[in-house]
Amino acid sequence: MMLRSLLFVPGDRPERFAKAAATGADAxxxxxxxxxxxxxxxxxxxxxxxxxxxxxHDRCFVRLNPLDSGMTEDDLAVVLPGRPDAIVLPxxxxxxxxxxxxxxxxxGRVPVLPIATETPTAIFxxxxxxxCRDALVGLTWGAEDLPAAIGASSxxxxxxxxxxxxxxxxxxxxxxxxxxxxPAIETVYPDFRDEAGLAAYMARGRRDGFTGMMAxxxxxxxxxxxxxxxxxxxxxxARAVVxxxxxxxxxxxxxxxxxxIDAPHLxxxxxxxxxx
Numbered sequence: 001m002m003l004r005s006l007l008f009v010p011g012d013r014p015e016r017f018a019k020a021a022a023t024g025a026d027a028x029x030x031x032x033x034x035x036x037x038x039x040x041x042x043x044x045x046x047x048x049x050x051x052x053x054x055x056x057h058d059r060c061f062v063r064l065n066p067l068d069s070g071m072t073e074d075d076l077a078v079v080l081p082g083r084p085d086a087i088v089l090p091x092x093x094x095x096x097x098x099x100x101x102x103x104x105x106x107x108g109r110v111p112v113l114p115i116a117t118e119t120p121t122a123i124f125x126x127x128x129x130x131x132c133r134d135a136l137v138g139l140t141w142g143a144e145d146l147p148a149a150i151g152a153s154s155x156x157x158x159x160x161x162x163x164x165x166x167x168x169x170x171x172x173x174x175x176x177x178x179x180x181x182x183p184a185i186e187t188v189y190p191d192f193r194d195e196a197g198l199a200a201y202m203a204r205g206r207r208d209g210f211t212g213m214m215a216x217x218x219x220x221x222x223x224x225x226x227x228x229x230x231x232x233x234x235x236x237x238a239r240a241v242v243x244x245x246x247x248x249x250x251x252x253x254x255x256x257x258x259x260x261i262d263a264p265h266l267x268x269x270x271x272x273x274x275x276x
Contacts, residue, residue: 001137002026002275003183003212004228005221006061006113010035011044017051021058023221026212029061032075033090041071045078052082061113063088067097073104080108086137087111091118091145094125098132111137113185116176117169118145126176138183140214141173160197174209186210192217202227211275230272238269 007025009016011032020028030051036044048062062084065071068091076087089101092114102109112135116122123146129139143155143166155166162170170187177184186205189198198220205213206227213224230238244254245266253262 001059001183003138003185005212005215005224006185007215007218007221008035008063008188011048011062012036012040014047014051017047020218021056021060023218024225025058025215025218025221026225027059027061027085029063029088029214030084031063032071032079033063033065041065045075049078049082052079052084059085061086061088063090063115066091067100072101076104076108080105080110083108084110086113088113088115090115090142091122092116093119093122094128095131096125096128098129098135102132102135109135111135113137113140115140115142116173117141117143119149120146122146123169123172126172127179129176129182130180133180133182136180136182138185138212139173139177139180140185141170141187143169143187160191178209183212184210186213188214188216189220190216192220195223198223199227230276234272235276238272241265241269242273 003026005025006027006029007020007023008029008031009020011030017028017030030048032041032044032048052060062079064075064087067089087101087105087110089097089112092098098112098114101112114129114136116126116129116139129136143162146166146169147153147155152165154163156162174184189201191197202213202224212228215221215224240256241261244256244261245251248254253260255261
């Protein structure tokens, strides 16, 4: 499943659903959690259920309310009959949360995308997702709920960079995803008007090993898709690396374009080519 861009849409704004699907996002996330006020939960569930029941060609995820909210079972009862492509689980706390959610879904199970850093407990469970990798479509994180949970004033420096605790959370999610062999999805960039900041943020995520990113505004989708798609130059180089080793099956180290390449370069080339 290619997941470069995942666009959030408030579940109580049904007039935006089809527009979001038309942006070219690899998935839309119909949200029943933070973007929906408590008094609007029922109407949001109904709107999401109606959309899922209709004809659609997009990949559609649904973000539920957290397992400890007392609302998760009501969410599932309404959305599972529409067979969303995945469930996004906020405030997930490792494999135990995923197994609990799967049990709640019963025979109507669909894959899960955990938001894996929103509580202090969650940070210590990031290595456990490998235990339930077959149930996951990826692993992602958030930088808003965790500082609120521990009384931090912000997760970012004045220039927008994450402070050390949240850099740690981001890094652990990145390694946790690759440990589980599932896509690592970067969190949102909140300032959708800051094109230069978004470009730098995406480039950093791609460089570090994230394979996609969540979006909060349709204007971000095209840029995210481009940033997390291999360029023609990258594809050509990866194919050249693979071809060089195929032509020299006994070699451990080779030269290509004046540079040394070895087993890690071959692995990276195969990983990149698997995404096209």
